[in-house]
Amino acid sequence: xxxxxxxxxxxxxxxxxxxxxxxxxxxxxxxxxxxxxxxxxxxxxxxxxxxxxxxxxxxxxxxxxxxxxxxxxxxxxxxxxxxxxxxxxxxxxxxxxxxxxxxxxxxxxxxxxxxxxxxxxxxxxxxxxxxxxxxxxxxxxxxxxxxxxxxxxxxxxxxxxxxxxxxxxxxxxxxxxxxxxxxxxxxxxxxxxxxxxxxxxxxxxxxxxxxxxxxxxxxxxxxxxxxxxxxxxxxxxxxxxxxxxxxxxxxxxxxxxxxxxxxxxxxxxxxxxxxxxxxxxxxxxxxxxxxxxxxxxxxxxxxxxxxxxxxxxxxxxxxxxxxxxxxxxxxxxxxxxxxxxxxxxxxxxxxxxxxxxxxxxxxxxxxxxxxxxxxxxxxxxxxxxxxxxxxxxxxxxxxxxxxxxxxxxxxxxxxxxxxxxxxxxxxxxxxxxxxxxxxxxxxxxxxxxxxxxxxxxxx
Numbered sequence: 001x002x003x004x005x006x007x008x009x010x011x012x013x014x015x016x017x018x019x020x021x022x023x024x025x026x027x028x029x030x031x032x033x034x035x036x037x038x039x040x041x042x043x044x045x046x047x048x049x050x051x052x053x054x055x056x057x058x059x060x061x062x063x064x065x066x067x068x069x070x071x072x073x074x075x076x077x078x079x080x081x082x083x084x085x086x087x088x089x090x091x092x093x094x095x096x097x098x099x100x101x102x103x104x105x106x107x108x109x110x111x112x113x114x115x116x117x118x119x120x121x122x123x124x125x126x127x128x129x130x131x132x133x134x135x136x137x138x139x140x141x142x143x144x145x146x147x148x149x150x151x152x153x154x155x156x157x158x159x160x161x162x163x164x165x166x167x168x169x170x171x172x173x174x175x176x177x178x179x180x181x182x183x184x185x186x187x188x189x190x191x192x193x194x195x196x197x198x199x200x201x202x203x204x205x206x207x208x209x210x211x212x213x214x215x216x217x218x219x220x221x222x223x224x225x226x227x228x229x230x231x232x233x234x235x236x237x238x239x240x241x242x243x244x245x246x247x248x249x250x251x252x253x254x255x256x257x258x259x260x261x262x263x264x265x266x267x268x269x270x271x272x273x274x275x276x277x278x279x280x281x282x283x284x285x286x287x288x289x290x291x292x293x294x295x296x297x298x299x300x301x302x303x304x305x306x307x308x309x310x311x312x313x314x315x316x317x318x319x320x321x322x323x324x325x326x327x328x329x330x331x332x333x334x335x336x337x338x339x340x341x342x343x344x345x346x347x348x349x350x351x352x353x354x355x356x357x358x359x360x361x362x363x364x365x366x367x368x369x370x371x372x373x374x375x376x377x378x379x380x381x382x383x384x385x386x387x388x389x390x391x392x393x394x395x396x397x398x399x400x401x402x403x404x405x406x407x408x409x410x411x412x413x414x415x416x417x418x419x420x421x422x423x424x425x426x427x428x429x430x431x432x433x434x435x436x437x438x439x440x441x442x443x444x445x446x447x448x449x450x451x452x453x454x455x456x457x458x459x
Contacts, residue, residue: 107369114448115307120374120439130376130443131298133192133244134161134435138377138445142433146378147452151431156187156304159445160438164288164297166265171285172217174265175299179438180257184303189253190246191233191266194286194295197242209236210283211271212245216252217264229267236273239283253301307449357388357398357424359456376435376443383452390422390458399427399457408458428454 111119141153162175173191191214212235219228233247249266256263270283286295365380366372372379392412394400400408404422411419429450438444 110369114434115305115446119371120437128293128441130435130437131161131296132294133298133300134159134443134445135376138433138435141445141447142378144378145381146432146434147381148431148433148447154302154447156185156302157307157447157449158184158301158303158305160301160303161443162299162301163442164299166288171268171270171280172265173268173297173299174263176440177253177256177263177301178260179440179442180301180303181305182257184257184305186250186254186257186301186303188248188302189250190300190302191249192298192300193245193247193268194291194297195237195242195245196284196286196291198240198282198284207239207272207278207282209273210239210278211236211273211275212247212283213269213271214247214249215267215269216249216255217267220264232266237283245285253299355388357386357390357456357458359384359453360387362453374437376437378432378434381432381452384426384454386424386426386453386456388424388456390424392421394422394458399455401457401459404458422458424456425459426453426455427457427459430454 137159141149143149160180162177164173165176166172166174213231214233215229216232217229221228230252232249232252235245235247237245252266268285270278270280272278285297286292288296362383362385363380364383366375367379390398390400390404390408392408394405394408400422407419407422410416411421430452431447431449432451433445433447435443435445
């Protein structure tokens, strides 16, 4: 009788002879099943032909052939290399699973994105409450996820707040500005003082207004002498009012940021409209020593560090009512955090790749990264990412550029080899805002460009 391999088609014999060096791809499983069925039918037909040719069937025919059939059919089930296992893809990815070197490099790169060399070293337990002014400012410029509401609200991209370091009963203030880099461009500097109500016994003072002068101290030994101090701001304020009073002192702060040694503090004087010294019990300002921390003297700097995102050239400007690439809804905002991957099958990934270009969630959780100790707001944000195909023809809902349209046509007509379809990428990016403590426990509001994919398109 012919051997089992001789019953196979010639193309399969060639394949099996090369089994030691040629791997069967998972896509050939269907072909293997056809081959197995074909070989089995040929073998059965051969047996029937031999049985019918003999008038007296051999009593050992069936028992002799059974081991042969079993022997050859069983190897066919696993013929070729076994299908590769994808179980390792189903295991959830965790940050702990990565090497410490990879994690450190990733965190370092992320810090560079946020313009820092190292995270602030301030222990979380020592943090004070952020000034209400900074919280209100953050809520004015950013939504709940930190995304900028209106980019024109702030002239620069950084707002820094500083508390008085002297904590004196006198109207003298000193602010440590060493955390301000010389490269930062100072736009505006404001001194915020909380004015208290006059004492009850002095409420019938005949004056209704007073003049408050703010001086830059040039020599601490003799501040009463005029040439040892420099007037930087002056305002008329109602005597019987209370609340925050703001003085612009940009000139003095510019000098201090260029030379920290020249920072000898500020001196505030209160005089009548005729120029006489007023009783300090009549016009009082809260100090950091004797009053609640919410009323502490504060210096606020509006600066710009010069970090600007590169312009997205070639992006089509789309009006607000133009059709946009669809984005998947966020189910109750239950998004996977960075560092964790939901197990999914290979078929799922392939199906997702075939979906049209769209915006998908990508949530960045600062607690997972280990930054929740010094970031006040937000606790995380949705950066989004773009994924999907850009099939021909590109519709306007794909927001294609002219270049992408031409590339799609060349690819579809196969006019040039090696030309791929356009890519699904962000075509509109939004900035986010971070409110955080720096190394000196000052509260900083900083705006970062191009951190959120606002929409996606084929480019």
